Amino acid sequence: MLRSGGRLFLVLSGLLLTGCLYHFAGGGLPPHIKTVAVLPFDNETPQPTLQRELYDLMRRDVENRLGLREAAEGKADAIVRGKILRYDPDIPAAYSADRNSQATSTERKLQITLDVEIVDQTTGRTLWTRKGMLEEGTYAERSEADGRKQALTKVVNDIIAGAQSQW
Template sequence: MAFSGCIRYSFTGSTLPSHIKTVSIPLVENTTAEIGIEEKLRDQVYNAYTGLNVLSVVQDNGDADLRIRVIVYANVPDEYDASGNVKTYKVTITAQVAFVDTKENKAIFEDTITGSGIYDHRTENVDTGIGIALGMLKESIINNTVSGW
């Protein structure tokens, strides 16, 4: 019962400030007890940026920094069957995101974003829900930092 989708990003031009040509993506902070989701999120965002060819991703000192902090992780029952047994669970991951213009020293985008993923625990495991939630987060981050312009 996993929900998934494929989104293709296409840009004919960017309206980011003209001096922003590179982005650095520091390590994602994780204040939750769920170890490893920060690395998975960073990998997804990094791969999305490199696939877009809108900005060059650099190790350090980018014209913009993408700062991400995972602040909420939850895996809770979502739907029950007629007998009261859990059918599906919902994974929710929330992150604080700031896309900062390092030349002007100001945030271009700053918000708290949530992604969620529902999985049927009888046929899937929590990694399915985490993957869906992280995919939603990645899409929101990309839409709000690059394609939102």
């Protein structure tokens, strides 16, 4: 009797383990997606460098972190495209006061809002989309470029995470 109880335990353990492995194996892009084209995002902001900065970060990280090869738009299995909707720099984030109780900003933040989608060009299906994605970066006075890089890095991280967990 003890022997059959041990066998039952092993069978149930095996089924449980198989179920867990199946559950954790999900995510990622479909297996036929091997190449990607990252398109320059439309830029509806007055900040002209945003488009290029985001494009460069996206191309580097999509290839390195998702393991996809870059391809021309017409030959790629998937495309990443989007629109930069808003760029709000110079938002006071931290203050200090001098002897005369004059408050001055010591840290600022900026916000970037955009729409993004990843499209499977083989099927025409949208694999992942995010409308109104908002990211922030903080920076010291007169260091806006640092805050912009921080916010754009967060945007790219969100897109990569979305692509990896889209199922």
